[in-house]
Amino acid sequence: MPSISQPIADATPAFELKGRMLTLSVLRPLITDHNQLAAQLDARMASMPELFRHLPVVLDLEAVRGQPLALAELVDCLRQRGLIPVGVRAGDEADEAAAVAAGLGVIQLGAEPTRRPEPAREPPPNAGLVITQPVRSGQQIYARDGDLVVLASVSPGAEVLADGHIHVYGTLRGRALAGVQGNSNARIFCQNLEAELISIAGVYRISENIQETGRGRPVQIFLDGEALRVQSL
């Protein structure tokens, strides 16, 4: 004789548990005073009582979030009017605890305000890379995403690169490449131009082709349309 506690191996499934998308009515309290809310609700229901009978509703508390709300009283007054509150969403912790105590579920929807990530902060403005020592032959210095400032000289055989401008407050004898990611507004400034090569956004000029008028003096170098221009400062 089978006992009641004995597991039934070949029993037919008693239930299925499935996720379903359902359309539910959402009641969104805009004030916390449930008496006032009930009065307005009564007025609305008077015109079409059948529509509201046994209507499951979800309480969306987003508008009154953080304000003291007597959730149990609100639920009672809805039930008295034939509505069936089934859950709350977007409440704070106190609301959620009160909802569970009142026999309601807590509904999590995507993009809940509590789980919204901090708005991505703007990256701090790039102050650039400042080099105080001479840049020696064979060294390469690249200022990614910003300007490069060299307070000393750049030796022949050295290479300085920047996504932004390049400033050299000594003599520029090596190679200088500004706007290497393609920024054609980047410029090169130097106290004394003796460079092996200058380039802005890929447009370059080698030492041989830098006119004598630009050499040995403070200049800025920039792109004028498609052409590199060397201008005295």
Next chain:
Amino acid sequence: MARIIVVTSGKGGVGKTTTSAAFAAGLAKAGHKTVVIDFDVGLRNLDLVMGCERRVVYDFVNVINGDANLNQALIKDKRLDNLYILPASQTRDKEALTQEGVGRVLEELAESFEYIICDSPAGIERGALMAAYYADDAIIVANPEVSSVRDSDRIIGILGSKTRRAERNEEPVALKLLLTRYAPSRVQKGEMLSVDDICEILAIELLGVIPESKAVLAASNAGIPVILDTESDAGQAYEDAVARYLGEDRPHRFLSEKKGFFGRLFGS
């Protein structure tokens, strides 16, 4: 605590070994116990310039490998009591220089010497890197010509990044420039770079300017550090440089053409 000085240049033939020998002899002459090590494994030369080539038994690589101890390998100079030479091996190559082995030998030398001079080979490969790695001070030897100046610039960059001081983020290696083979008349004609041009490019402290001099070759061939030839201008210039290294303030001589005998006697 011993001070480790590397004599380096990047370029070959500019006078590293001459300078190492002269500096070692100068420091010893000034009363400091000094050892000079030849790092040019496979191309040994320091022993010739120091005049001790016939007394080499064991060498630097033997000591690194533990085949000999330091006392067996160190050669005492016959002229100066405070001066010792650690010669390079001629039969090995630079791969025999391990960072750990070099460090061990330098540590042991530091116990009994005030100054350790490392005569670097040319280039920027293993031998030069090992000679420079443990340095406290660096004497950059350059000639007044563009290729030498560029190579010096390169080696200065390496001293700033690949030495123990750089790796440990300690105070950087103290850089001192020594210009050799300087001929003021050729500078005036524009055939050579001037001291000012070179100092502007390299931007390091100027330790001394050694004039182009027949005395240097003569001393090398005779196996006598040129600093011991006190009559010669090169010898005197090295002596000034050593004195400056030791903290003395001496004006730079030999930057212009030699004066006549009386000019030198009575001139400033």
